[in-house]
Amino acid sequence: MKNLTKEILTVIKKRPANSHKGNYGRVVTVGGTQQYGGAILMSTSAAVHAGAGLVTCATAPENLTALHSLVPEAMFVDFTDEKTVNSVLLGANAIVVGPGLGTDKTSLSIVKNVFANVKPEQYLIIDGSAITLLSQENSLQEALPNAHIIFTPHEMEWQRLSGIKIAKQTEENNRQIQEKLNATVVLKKHHTEIYAPGAETVHLPIGGPYMSTGGMGDTLTGIIAGFMGQFANQDPQKALAAALYTHSAIADELAENSYVVLPTDIIGQLQEFMKKQVR
Numbered sequence: 001m002k003n004l005t006k007e008i009l010t011v012i013k014k015r016p017a018n019s020h021k022g023n024y025g026r027v028v029t030v031g032g033t034q035q036y037g038g039a040i041l042m043s044t045s046a047a048v049h050a051g052a053g054l055v056t057c058a059t060a061p062e063n064l065t066a067l068h069s070l071v072p073e074a075m076f077v078d079f080t081d082e083k084t085v086n087s088v089l090l091g092a093n094a095i096v097v098g099p100g101l102g103t104d105k106t107s108l109s110i111v112k113n114v115f116a117n118v119k120p121e122q123y124l125i126i127d128g129s130a131i132t133l134l135s136q137e138n139s140l141q142e143a144l145p146n147a148h149i150i151f152t153p154h155e156m157e158w159q160r161l162s163g164i165k166i167a168k169q170t171e172e173n174n175r176q177i178q179e180k181l182n183a184t185v186v187l188k189k190h191h192t193e194i195y196a197p198g199a200e201t202v203h204l205p206i207g208g209p210y211m212s213t214g215g216m217g218d219t220l221t222g223i224i225a226g227f228m229g230q231f232a233n234q235d236p237q238k239a240l241a242a243a244l245y246t247h248s249a250i251a252d253e254l255a256e257n258s259y260v261v262l263p264t265d266i267i268g269q270l271q272e273f274m275k276k277q278v279r
């Protein structure tokens with residue numbers, strides 16, 4: 001297993017002067033019931049702060065006011081309005097589905113609709129409730145689209161999806177299921193592991209327990225989407241690894257002076273941290 005080092009941050013590049021928002025990725029984030037609205041707000045805000053050119057959040061209408069007051073840079077669609085959701089999905093480079101989405105019938109039909117509309121060239125980040133739904137629903141497993149899929153499960157979500165008990169989640173066992181899924185798997189835990197098709201397993205040696213606050217993984221999905229939208233054209237695996245490294249490296253820096261690091265603290269440091277890499 002290969003250790004990620006800070007070298008990976010060279011993926012973050014100085015922007016060419018002659019460019020516009022369309023050059024930096026169109027991200028769509030799908031999730032957030034009324035109960036779990038914060039999850040999709042953090043994902044959306046992280047994508048915006050990581051530099052995504054255009055971000056649209058498909059969520060429950062109850063979250064609209066909060067979304068616009070937290071991050072007016074983001075656009076909104078009602079996640080049950082399939083026609084409008086599909087029109088924004090069409091132009092996306094990276095799609096996040098699952099943070100705070102819940103697992104009821106409405107959530108299931110939202111994931112089905114996303115799966116039915118994703119294109120092969122798009123990055124689809126499947127997280128949280130969408131992983132849990134996929135683990136439960138055969139119909140969804142059969143509908144898994146042809147796209148660049150990145151699963152971001154924590155250990156219990158991975159247990160549900162892969163059938164491998166947490167204690168048995170060895171590199172060899174995980175790799176077998178990842179190959180069957182034919183997708184990238186980011187197994188989140190203390191020292192997260194990345195299993196990508198045809199690549200050596202990568203291990204994230206940074207990050208710590210000051211990151212153990214609800215919303216930390218939701219925030220990661222937005223950073224990944226933002227990085228895929230901007231940097232995947234160089235090398236998608238490196239762009240993904242750089243997103244993970246950035247998330248935990250910011251946490252480590254903040255933890256020097258903070259007992260806990262909140263997901264929103266990480267979002268607030270993204271712009272400065274990324275600037276430091278291109279000085």
Ligand SMILES: NC(=O)C1=CN([C@@H]2O[C@H](COP(=O)(O)OP(=O)(O)OC[C@H]3O[C@@H](n4cnc5c(N)ncnc54)[C@H](OP(=O)(O)O)[C@@H]3O)[C@@H](O)[C@H]2O)[C@@H](O)CC1
Nearest residue numbers: 036037038039098099100101102128129154155156214215
């Ligand atoms: N502010 C918001 O709106 C927030 C909304 N959220 C949204 O909620 C939805 C449900 O997601 P979820 O992760 O909270 O619940 P679930 O999938 O049941 O997993 C928890 C179970 O797994 C176990 N567990 C074992 N190992 C683990 C590990 N390494 N990391 C974590 N857990 C581990 C754990 O064990 P225990 O705590 O009991 O020891 C427990 O039994 C999802 O859509 C998410 O986006 C959250 O992000 C919070 C903030």
Ligand SMILES: Nc1ncnc2c1ncn2[C@@H]1O[C@H](COP(=O)(O)OP(=O)(O)O)[C@@H](O)[C@H]1O
Nearest residue numbers: 154188189190207208209212214215216217218
């Ligand atoms: N002790 C820890 N050491 C390193 N990273 C951690 C630790 N605790 C949590 N994290 C990180 O925080 C994130 C938690 O993700 P997740 O459980 O999906 O959170 P949520 O769904 O609440 O947003 C992951 O990126 C995980 O690696």
Ligand SMILES: [Mg+2]
Nearest residue numbers: 128154217218
């Ligand atoms: Mg999560």
